[in-house]
């Protein structure tokens with residue numbers, strides 16, 4: 001039995017507590033400053049109001065000002081599960097708590113998905129956390145990530161899935177695999193932290209063109225013989241996966257990661273629904289990004305669109321300078337152009353190249 005601290009009591013962080021607690025671990029779920037009502041509900045009834053399940057008794061919910069207490073003693077793992085925008089905050093909280101205790105930071109895994117653009121480079125979120133630890137002069141035990149198909153509601157309901165756990169230290173990775181796996185949560189190890197993290201973030205972007213096909217179907221309706229547009233969606237899916245490979249390789253990740261759980265697996269589940277696919281559908285119906293957001297998704301975070309705005313300008317410099325071959329990513333270019341410049345999005349069929 002080990003002690004695990006999960007930072008962020010939203011859907012993903014709280015769901016991740018379920019397999020950990022089912023394996024007998026002592027889980028401390030620390031809310032952020034906006035998770036107060038969830039932490040109160042968990043503390044009084046054990047019931048998570050958004051996941052709509054009771055978390056196992058082994059999960060102890062704590063407010064954000066008790067992170068230092070949560071991190072006391074021997075902690076085997078810290079999981080960061082806040083939204084992308086909250087990662088610098090979470091990293092600083094973790095670094096400050098470890099510095100105050102005068103200890104090495106425990107191993108960290110990111111459930112949060114995203115990328116950070118800075119000075120013409122694009123970095124995965126574990127690098128952002130490493131930076132915060134370095135700034136606070138705290139020794140790191142390595143920061144990795146979790147990828148693969150994992151809808152929080154399904155994990156919380158103990159429905160079967162498989163995940164890839166990536167960490168830079170092979171010995172720690174072995175321990176984490178032992179610690180995290182559960183009968184319904186099948187985990188596989190990877191040393192490709194960049195690839196897993198890049199897939200996790202970028203699949204939210206490349207799923208939007210697949211969603212756009214469904215938006216076109218909504219406009220066009222079924223053909224007279226009842227035909228829909230499954231073929232078109234599948235053709236765009238194949239192109240999207242190929243572009244994911246080019247993007248992930250440009251960031252330093254490996255091809256096999258793209259073809260595995262973190263890439264193809266997560267892209268498939270993301271195509272089944274969710275906010276990024278929905279934004280894609282709205283774009284496919286001819287709305288610009290700003291109109292779609294304002295009229296239909298005003299209060300929702302669309303992570304793929306946020307990612308396009310965050311890393312799009314850097315990627316555009318990469319393909320203009322030849323650092324990234326523009327011919328390999330026509331869907332991505334069209335999408336980034338549409339979102340960053342608020343242009344209508346159209347699938348550039350004549351430029352798609354589908355690898356054999």
Ligand SMILES: NC(=O)c1ccc[n+]([C@@H]2O[C@H](COP(=O)([O-])OP(=O)(O)OC[C@H]3O[C@@H](n4cnc5c(N)ncnc54)[C@H](O)[C@@H]3O)[C@@H](O)[C@H]2O)c1
Pocket residue numbers: 007008009010011012013031032033034035081082083084085086087089090111112113114150151152153303
């Ligand atoms: N929902 C899923 O099925 C799922 C599965 C795997 C990974 N993820 C990833 O996990 C991350 C969180 O997603 P979620 O679905 O749990 O979202 P959520 O909205 O349910 O929870 C967001 C969490 O981030 C915190 N937060 C929000 N804004 C913040 C800020 N400015 N500063 C600090 N903390 C802030 C919230 O308090 C909450 O703990 C995302 O990157 C998402 O892609 C989600």
